[in-house]
Structures are given as C-alpha cells and as structure tokens.
Amino acid sequence: xxxxxxxxxxxxxxxxxxxxxxxxxxxxxxxxxxxxxxxxxxxxxxxxxxxxxxxxxxxxxxxxxxxxxxxxxxxxxxxxxxxxxxxxxxxxxxxxxxxxxxxxxxxxxxxxxxxxxxxxxxxxxxxxxxxxxxxxxxxxxxxxxxxxxxxxxxxxxxxxxxxxxxxxxxxxxxxxxxxxxxxxxxxxxxxxxxxxxxxxxxxxxxxxxxxxxxxxxxxxxxxxxxxxxxxxxxxxxxx
Numbered sequence: 517x518x519x520x521x522x523x524x525x526x527x528x529x530x531x532x533x534x535x536x537x538x539x540x541x542x543x544x545x546x547x548x549x550x551x552x553x554x555x556x557x558x559x560x561x562x563x564x565x566x567x568x569x570x571x572x573x574x575x576x577x578x579x580x581x582x583x584x585x586x587x588x589x590x591x592x593x594x595x596x597x598x599x600x601x602x603x604x605x606x607x608x609x610x611x612x613x614x615x616x617x618x619x620x621x622x623x624x625x626x627x628x629x630x631x632x633x634x635x636x637x638x639x640x641x642x643x644x645x646x647x648x649x650x651x652x653x654x655x656x657x658x659x660x661x662x663x664x665x666x667x668x669x670x671x672x673x674x675x676x677x678x679x680x681x682x683x684x685x686x687x688x689x690x691x692x693x694x695x696x697x698x699x700x701x702x703x704x705x706x707x708x709x710x711x712x713x714x715x716x717x718x719x720x721x722x723x724x725x726x727x728x729x730x731x732x733x734x735x736x737x738x739x740x741x742x743x744x745x746x747x748x749x750x751x752x753x754x755x
Contacts (some may be wrong), residue, residue: 520697523688526714527703530681535707542650542676543714546622549648551722555580555751557636561589562601565573567652569706571712573754575731578712579744582629582752587613589634601634603663608637616751617645622710624650628700629657636662639673649674651703654682678707679705707751 546556556578558568566653568583587593588601588611601607615638617623630653642649651674662669671677680703687695701717716726727747730740745754 519689523580523697524699524702526569526683526697527688528706531679531703531707534681535679538676538678539707539711540714541720542678543711545648545650545676546711547715547718549620549622550578550580550719550727552620554618554622554647555582555748557582557584557617557621557623557642558626559584559623559635560626561632561634562595562598563701564628564635564704565590566701567626567708567742569707571708573729574727574743575733577709578715578726578753579729580748581712584614584638586614603631603634605633605637605665607634608641612641612746615641617642617647618751619646621649622650624652624678625674626652626704627670628654628680628686629660629702630654631657631660631662631664633664636664636668636673639670640666643673648676650676650678652678652680652682652707654700656681657684659701660684678711680704680707 550556558571558581560568564583571577571581572583588607589598591598625635625639630651639649639651651670653670655671655677658669658671680700682703685695686698686700689695689697690698716728719726727744729744733740
C-alpha cells in the first residue's frame, strides 16, 4: 500500500511540474466559454468514462458539465464489449445523435493511450463543429501506433493536451515482471478537478453566482441547486 501511495505522490509531482502551464491555459479557455453560455462536455470509453462521470453533478463541482454517454462504450455494458467497441471505426457514426456541440462548448476527450478509433473520431467530430477540444491522455503512449485510418493519434487532432504522464501499461508497480497498481483514474481525476478548480477561480472575478453544486447531504435547502439545474437543463440531462 505504501509503495502505491508513494508512486502516486511522485506521479502527481511530475504532473504539477510539467502540466501547470497547460492546465492554466485550458482552465482559462473553459472559463471564457462558460461565461459566454457554453458547457463543458466530456467523453471517454471504458475506465476513461469514469472520469467523465467524476465531474458530473458533483458536490463542490461545476454545474455546466455534460458526460457524453454511449452505453456500448461503457463498462457496465460489458468490459470486453466496451474494449472491442472503442476500436470499432464505425461506432461513433452509429451513435452520432449522442453529440450536441454548440459554438461555445469545450470538449475534453479522455483516453490514456490516445490510439483507439472512438476517442479520435469524437475529437474530429467536435473539431468539425468548430469547438475547442482538449485531450486528457498519456503521451508516454505516443510510440504506440494509432488504430485510426487517418494515421493520426489523439494528440494530433486536439487543441490542447493534458498529459497524465502515466507509463505504458497504466500501472506503477512491478512484481514478477507484471505491472500492477493502475494510476490513470487517480491522476486523471486530480488533473480534471485541478483544472475545474481553476475555472471556478477565474470565473469568480466576473460572476456573481458561481455555477457550483452544493452538497445535498449538508444543506436541506435545494434552492441554489434547483436554480442551477433550471439554468442548464436544456443542455444537460440531470434527471
């Protein structure tokens, strides 16, 4: 246990050292777009979708956050199925109606390897819609060949890259030549929440009522949260 915590701490320090500037740039763009009425959209397959859910409807988190849900790409639909589907060159076109990109939106595509078809196709779809696209991925995988017919990897088609610096294979520890102790969700969550905290701080200077959810387990007054939901429910499914 202590080895894992130590490695996670080292990984976080690596991210702070190398990604601070990029995180600030991304936060500034998101804050600007939210001020103009846009929302933050997140997409990921398999375990990467957990990070899309992490930012959604969170106490202390941003309200205008929409996780894009395509069930055949999610773990609960079947782990092997979701792994197979994210490599399918036709899967996004089959579910194109799941996407609603408006001019002031920002999309974060989460994919540790950055090589599979589904996340690359979603990034390309968003770029064609003219919105800002950010990837949350590990550039340690950049030598891994893309599966996309364009020959491009995820980092080749986005506007900003947030690099988790996760080693190839995801895990941080080794025993008997086997990697264990996966880290992409922990580090990805820290990066994502760090960026969103900066977004809130940047919006505080110009917004009288910040779009943050209050915890329903602390306050019995739902007025603030209900007001926030009413404001964004035309774009985000909170039900």
